[in-house]
Amino acid sequence: MKRIFFAPAFVAVISLAACNGGNENKGATTPTVDNTTATTPTVSTPGSDIPGIDAVAVTDDIALTGDDQMKYDKTLFKVKAGKEVKLSLKNIGKLPAASMAHNVVILKPGTDLQAFGLAAATSKETEHIPAAMAGDVLAKTKLLGPGESDNITFKLDTPGVYEFLCTFPGHFGTMKGKIVAE
Numbered sequence: 001m002k003r004i005f006f007a008p009a010f011v012a013v014i015s016l017a018a019c020n021g022g023n024e025n026k027g028a029t030t031p032t033v034d035n036t037t038a039t040t041p042t043v044s045t046p047g048s049d050i051p052g053i054d055a056v057a058v059t060d061d062i063a064l065t066g067d068d069q070m071k072y073d074k075t076l077f078k079v080k081a082g083k084e085v086k087l088s089l090k091n092i093g094k095l096p097a098a099s100m101a102h103n104v105v106i107l108k109p110g111t112d113l114q115a116f117g118l119a120a121a122t123s124k125e126t127e128h129i130p131a132a133m134a135g136d137v138l139a140k141t142k143l144l145g146p147g148e149s150d151n152i153t154f155k156l157d158t159p160g161v162y163e164f165l166c167t168f169p170g171h172f173g174t175m176k177g178k179i180v181a182e
């Protein structure tokens with residue numbers, strides 16, 4: 001009786017081993033395909049490594065405020081590349097413009113935000129846009145005193161990550177953010 005049971009079990013083990021061998025051979029070609037698909041999203045999704053970007057919805061209407069604590073109310077946006085976007089900034093602070101004014105300046109990708117911010121600090125006569133670096137500016141609002149607001153429209157033609165800052169002296173350390181164009 002036992003022999004009759006043993007024989008089919010042995011056959012089953014052999015055929016299982018044969019199946020595993022077959023799967024291993026198929027598996028050897030699969031990782032090549034996986035590697036290809038793994039690199040594709042990195043290329044097609046600019047800014048995907050920015051913390052919190054997944055929770056940001058695509059918009060064509062950005063509304064920002066700046067306050068006396070040198071803060072924007074939001075710092076991360078996502079837009080469609082090539083589509084016109086509206087942006088508004090309101091200074092909701094009370095301090096006089098001479099000591100606390102705000103703007104939004106969107107820089108070309110690759111611009112050194114730190115260098116731009118430092119140069120802007122000494123460019124009072126040009127509303128804190130450094131003349132020598134004006135070519136790095138894609139869009140900007142006016143420099144706004146308390147209660148003032150400004151509206152602009154712009155287009156980010158190429159998918160990528162675009163940084164923006166407030167160029168009033170000393171502000172870009174806290175007043176900066178990113179717009180991802182996808």
Ligand SMILES: [Cu+2]
Binds near residue numbers: 066101102168175
């Ligand atoms: Cu500011």
